[in-house]
Amino acid sequence: xxxxxxxxxxxxxxxxxxxxxxxxxxxxxxxxxxxxxxxxxxxxxxxxxxxxxxxxxxxxxxxxxxxxxxxxxxxxxxxxxxxxxxxxxxxxxxxxxxxxxxxxxxxxxxxxxxxxxxxxxxxxxxxxxxxxxxxxxxxxxxxxxxxxxxxxxxxxxxxxxxxxxxxxxxxxxxxxxxxxxxxxxxxxxxxxxxxxxxxxxxxxxxxxxxxxxxxxxxxxxxxxxxxxxxxxxxxxxxxxxxxxxxxxxxxxxxxxxxxxxxxxxxxxxxxxxxxxxxxxxxxxxxxxxxxxxxxx
Amino acid sequence: xxxxxxxxxxxxxxxxxxxxxxxxxxxxxxxxxxxxxxxxxxxxxxxxxxxxxxxxxxxxxxxxxxxxxxxxxxxxxxxxxxxxxxxxxxxxxxxxxxxxxxxxxxxxxxxxxxxxxxxxxxxxxxxxxxxxxxxxxxxxxxxxxxxxxxxxxxxxxxxxxxxxxxxxxxxxxxxxxxxxxxxxxxxxxxxxxxxxxxxxxxxxxxxxxxxxxxxxxxxxxxxxxxxxxxxxxxxxxxxxxxxxxxxxxxxxxxxxxxxxxxxxxxxxxxxxxxxxxxxxxxxxxxxxxxxxxxxxxxxxxxxxxxxxxxxxxxxxxxxxxxxxxxxxxxxxxxxxxxxxxxxxxxxxxxxxxxxxxxxxxxxxxxxxxxxxxxxxxxxxxxxxxxxxxxxxxxxxxxxxxxxxxxxxxxxxxxxxxxxxxxxxxxxxxxxxxxxxxxxxxxxxxxxxxxxxxxxxxxxxx
Numbered sequence: 001x002x003x004x005x006x007x008x009x010x011x012x013x014x015x016x017x018x019x020x021x022x023x024x025x026x027x028x029x030x031x032x033x034x035x036x037x038x039x040x041x042x043x044x045x046x047x048x049x050x051x052x053x054x055x056x057x058x059x060x061x062x063x064x065x066x067x068x069x070x071x072x073x074x075x076x077x078x079x080x081x082x083x084x085x086x087x088x089x090x091x092x093x094x095x096x097x098x099x100x101x102x103x104x105x106x107x108x109x110x111x112x113x114x115x116x117x118x119x120x121x122x123x124x125x126x127x128x129x130x131x132x133x134x135x136x137x138x139x140x141x142x143x144x145x146x147x148x149x150x151x152x153x154x155x156x157x158x159x160x161x162x163x164x165x166x167x168x169x170x171x172x173x174x175x176x177x178x179x180x181x182x183x184x185x186x187x188x189x190x191x192x193x194x195x196x197x198x199x200x201x202x203x204x205x206x207x208x209x210x211x212x213x214x215x216x217x218x219x220x221x222x223x224x225x226x227x228x229x230x231x232x233x234x235x236x237x238x239x240x241x242x243x244x245x246x247x248x249x250x251x252x253x254x255x256x257x258x259x260x261x262x263x264x265x266x267x268x269x270x271x272x273x274x275x276x277x278x279x280x281x282x283x284x285x286x287x288x289x290x291x292x293x294x295x296x
Numbered sequence: 297x298x299x300x301x302x303x304x305x306x307x308x309x310x311x312x313x314x315x316x317x318x319x320x321x322x323x324x325x326x327x328x329x330x331x332x333x334x335x336x337x338x339x340x341x342x343x344x345x346x347x348x349x350x351x352x353x354x355x356x357x358x359x360x361x362x363x364x365x366x367x368x369x370x371x372x373x374x375x376x377x378x379x380x381x382x383x384x385x386x387x388x389x390x391x392x393x394x395x396x397x398x399x400x401x402x403x404x405x406x407x408x409x410x411x412x413x414x415x416x417x418x419x420x421x422x423x424x425x426x427x428x429x430x431x432x433x434x435x436x437x438x439x440x441x442x443x444x445x446x447x448x449x450x451x452x453x454x455x456x457x458x459x460x461x462x463x464x465x466x467x468x469x470x471x472x473x474x475x476x477x478x479x480x481x482x483x484x485x486x487x488x489x490x491x492x493x494x495x496x497x498x499x500x501x502x503x504x505x506x507x508x509x510x511x512x513x514x515x516x517x518x519x520x521x522x523x524x525x526x527x528x529x530x531x532x533x534x535x536x537x538x539x540x541x542x543x544x545x546x547x548x549x550x551x552x553x554x555x556x557x558x559x560x561x562x563x564x565x566x567x568x569x570x571x572x573x574x575x576x577x578x579x580x581x582x583x584x585x586x587x588x589x590x591x592x593x594x595x596x597x598x599x600x601x602x603x604x605x606x607x608x609x610x611x612x613x614x615x616x617x618x619x620x621x622x623x624x625x626x627x628x629x630x631x632x633x634x635x636x637x638x639x640x641x642x643x644x645x646x647x648x649x650x651x652x653x654x655x656x657x658x659x660x661x662x663x664x665x666x667x668x669x670x671x672x673x674x675x676x677x678x679x680x681x682x683x684x685x686x687x688x689x690x691x692x693x694x695x696x697x698x699x700x701x702x703x704x705x706x707x708x709x710x711x712x713x714x715x716x717x718x719x720x721x722x723x724x725x726x727x728x729x730x731x732x733x734x735x736x737x738x739x740x741x742x743x744x745x746x747x748x749x750x751x752x753x754x755x756x757x
Contacts, residue, residue, distance in 0.1 A: 055616065056756045072752075074615050076546075090608065093513035094558060099530060103553070106537040107546065107612045132513035 005031045007154055007186055008053055012062035015048055015210075022048045024210040025062070032153075033184035037197045037218070039290055040207035046190045047087060049207070050156050053188075054084055066154070080108060083152035085143045087159035093132030097142060100131055101149075108150035119145045122171060136163035144172065148179065155179070155187045161196060169196060176200050198286035206293050214293050222283045225292055227259045228268055230277040242271055247292060259284065259292065304379065312500055312694040316352055320345070324394075331398050339413065339456045342391060344441065346417040350424020351434065353383045355499040358428050364493040376429075377482035384421050384475075388414040400461075412464035415471025422478040429482075432496045433511070500694045508601060526561040533557060544621035547605070547614045551622035552629055555603045577641055581664040582655060586715040590708070591641055592671045595634045596678035597704055600686055600696075602630045606747075607690065607756055620751035624744065627683055634675040642667040671711060677736050678707055680743035687746050 008030035015023040022045045030036065040046050051057040052064045055071040064071040067078045074082075092100055105111040120127065123141045126134075134142065140163045148155060161169045173196055179185055180200060191197050204221050206214035214221065225247065230237070232254040241249075241256060248259040260268070265281050272279035284292070308314060323345055330338040357376040395410035428434045460467055484490075495514040501507040533553035540546035559566065573591075580588040604623040605614070614622065645666035652664035682700050689696035 051755075051757060058753065058755060072616065076614055076618060079615055092554070093509075095525070099525060102530070102534055103537070103550070104612060106534050107550070107614075 005033075007032050007067055009065045009068075010049075010052070010062070011064075013049075013052060013059050013064055014061040015045075015052070015057060016060050022210050023052070023059075026210075026212055027062075028205070028212060028215060030186060030188070032186055034186050034203050035180055035201045036186075036188045036203045036205055037194075037201035037286070038188055038190040038205045038207065039194065039197070039286075040190075041294065044207045045210040046207055047158050048210075050084075050158050050188065050190060054079070054082055054156065080150070081153040083147035083150070083155045085140070085147045085157045085160045087162065091131050091139060091143060091146075093130065096128055096130050097125055097134070098127040100142070101127075101146070104146045105149060111150050115151075116145065116149050119148075119175070122175070123168065137165055137168055140164055141168060141172075144175075148175075151183075151185075153185060155185060157187065157189045157191070159191055160189065161191060161193055169193070173199055194286040194290055204286075206290065208294055218286075221289055221293075225259055225261055225284050225289055226263060226265065226268065226281055227257070227284050227288070228272075228279055228281040229255065229257050230272050230275070230279045231255050233276050233278055237277070238275070241275075243268070259288075304382065313356075315694070315698070316499070320349055320352075328394055328397075331394055333399075337453045339416075339460050340453050342413060342417055343420045343456075346387070346420040347424045348438070349387060350384075350421035351428055351438070352424075352499055353421075354380060354425035354428035355434075358491065358496055359498045361488060361491045362494045362496040373485070373488045374483065376487065377479065380422075380425050380478075380482060384418055387421065388418050391417050405461075408464040408468075409461050412460050412467040412471075415468045415475075416460060418471055419474045422474055425478070426481070429491075432494070432515075435497060435501075500697060524561060525557045529557050529561050544618050544625075547618040547622040548625040550612070550614075551603070551605045551626045554605065555626050555630065556633075573637075573641060574644075577645055577667075578664075581645060581652065581666065582662045583665075586668070586711055588645070588665055589668055589671050589711055591667060592638050592674040593678065593704065593708055593711070595638055596675045596682065596707075597700070599630055599634060599675075599679050600682050600700055602627060602679075602683065604683075606687075606751060616751050616756070619756070620748055623747055623751065627679065627743070627747075631676055631679045634679065635672065638667075638675060639669075639672050642669050642672060673732055673736060674707060674711075677732075677739050678703065680739040684739075684743045684746050687743075687750050 006029050008028070010026055010028040013023055013026040013028075014021065026049065038046050038049070048057060052059060052071060053066055055066070055074045058072050066074060067081060069075070069078055092103070095103060101116065105113075105116070119125075123145075125138060125141055125145070131139065131142065140160065144157075144160055147157070161172055164172055176187070176189075177200060180187065187200075189197055189201065198218070201218050204214060204216060204218050205212055216224075230241075236253040237251065237256055241251070241258075243258060243260055243263070245261045245263055246258055247261050248257075250257045268281060269279055308317075323341075327338060327341050327345065330341065354376075357379045361372070361376055392410045392414040395413045396406055398406060398409050398413075400406045400409055427437050431437070495511055497507065497511055501511070533549055536549040537546050537553065540549055577588070577591065580590065604626055606619055606623050646669070649664055649666045654664075655662045681703055685699045685703065686696055689699065
């Protein structure tokens with residue numbers, strides 16, 4: 001991979017909070033244009049990792065570089081390329097929405113007023129209301145606007161849709177797709193709503209107890225695990241089916257539903273043909289893939 | 297385990313409360329000592345003790361009852377009453393026993409005095425409890441304790457002693473009446489529903505930045521109309537942020553906007569604050585000698601919660617260096633602001649001194665004393681020290697409060713010592729402009745180094 005394309009480079013990053021090891025020896029490259037889904041259980045270190053990338057946390061060991069600079073020393077120039085929506089949703093509650101937008105936009109010369117207007121009308125954000133009086137969902141919408149308003153090169157979304165209602169979530173996904181289509185923006189999304197995430201990501205990072213247990217493209221993850229149903233065309237299925245790398249299997253007399261790892265579709269079809277069975281192969285949704293990778 | 301027992305368990309389960317109860321027990325020692333001597337001042341001491349005890353005791357059930365889930369707990373409606381009554385009865389018994397040792401002529405008088413003080417004490421206890429349940433930011437009432445400095449001048453301890461000892465029957469009757477009122481007040485039908493999910497400040501929340509922020513925001517929402525940033529102020533700051541140079545200037549203006557926009561926009565609040573300051577000035581001016589100089593100390597104490605853009609996860613394109621310079625500039629601006637305010641009051645006190653009349657109360661003539669301008673430097677010494685403590689202990693608000701109280705005590709003690717020594721010796725060898733200057737420079741140096749260390753070498757969330 002071309003080094004110029006790498007915008008986040010993490011090497012052997014570790015972080016402790018007292019006796020708890022939040023990050024364990026993480027090594028990771030994030031390239032320009034990648035749309036990454038950062039997945040993992042609560043407390044597995046996702047937010048900690050993201051905060052290292054923007055320099056809010058300092059590493060106990062290893063290095064973390066963003067845009068080629070040590071994340072701890074990021075200057076306004078580099079930080080001006082990063083949009084960040086954090087899960088706490090902490091905004092300046094004493095301002096009205098309009099005042100907050102004016103305040104944040106004052107920091108960015110490249111503030112996109114056209115996008116701002118479109119977003120406000122799409123999401124129906126009340127401009128004259130005080131930020132503290134907004135509902136959690138409205139606050140999140142506002143936080144997203146503030147993070148994308150200056151067309152950042154790197155957009156970090158830490159649980160961006162957790163407080164949004166289904167309609168707002170759908171609009172948010174549309175907006176995200178528009179952002180993805182316009183230019184080579186890098187986006188990291190940490191979310192538990194996997195059905196949403198899978199619509200936009202092209203790369204997955206799965207974390208477990210402070211470690212990255214999977215760093216691969218979403219397509220390769222989908223190809224790695226296949227779910228299929230075989231139905232016998234002439235009576236019952238043999239008790240020991242000749243499939244390899246079986247992760248899960250549910251079988252009755254003439255039908256079996258299986259999940260296999262690292263098997264090709266052709267190979268599965270050949271085996272089914274030899275057994276005189278009908279086979280239906282599906283790729284797994286991210287929800288199931290996540291469960292398999294994390295829980296085994 | 298009953299809900300009442302669970303509530304009472306809080307009394308010893310939290311370290312901060314254990315420290316607080318130890319303080320209350322500690323104050324009992326001088327009360328007992330003065331009681332044995334039969335001094336008049338003990339009665340006032342008991343009432344102050346009871347009032348503070350009522351405040352902090354009531355802060356526990358109010359903390360529980362304002363949680364969103366408590367409304368669902370079975371029988372929780374009566375818990376505040378049971379909890380407060382348990383503690384009230386125990387403390388009344390304690391003071392009844394202590395005052396059995398009050399030097400009186402006969403046993404009947406001793407019993408009457410002990411009963412009288414216990415009952416009068418419960419009145420102040422219930423007053424404290426009522427304040428907590430009435431005002432979400434009840435801590436502000438503690439500030440008025442400073443006015444007790446006036447009591448000596450107005451001969452109040454003797455008056456109180458007379459009422460407690462001689463008019464014991466009236467006091468006992470009033471005590472019973474207040475206790476009945478308290479019973480009726482806390483046994484209302486929908487008390488749990490009234491407080492459920494409300495934003496209230498707990499015993500130590502005055503030093504909890506996060507909690508204060510949530511509280512302030514909820515108040516702003518409630519008073520949406522009155523808390524507004526003036527368009528002129530907003531435009532003044534936004535223009536400067538937008539057109540500032542490429543260095544730290546933009547972030548400094550941004551931080552100053554945070555720190556001062558609301559304050560400068562609220563002309564009615566500011567004039568109200570000025571009016572309260574003037575009233576305080578007039579009252580304290582007549583207490584004589586050094587007490588009025590507390591005006592130099594109190595604003596510094598209030599600056600502990602001053603805004604600094606260090607630990608904010610909200611990302612505007614400012615790095616660690618920018619956070620450092622913006623925080624530093626904001627604290628400097630805050631200090632200058634406090635110096636201006638306190639110096640204005642000092643000047644005002646000097647200007648009005650010639651026209652202030654002497655007041656005669658209980659055969660005592662009270663002269664108005666102006667602020668001693670030699671103490672004008674106090675904010676510039678206290679603010680960096682207290683902010684340094686806040687920076688170091690920002691995750692431990694109770695410890696921060698404790699250390700800052702020590703600093704406050706030390707500075708105020710130094711002011712008192714200055715006057716006392718001056719009176720006795722006529723000369724204070726080590727207090728001179730040079731030593732004060734050195735102290736101020738040292739305080740700012742320590743503050744700057746710690747601030748820089750935190751901004752550059754610590755986690756910012």
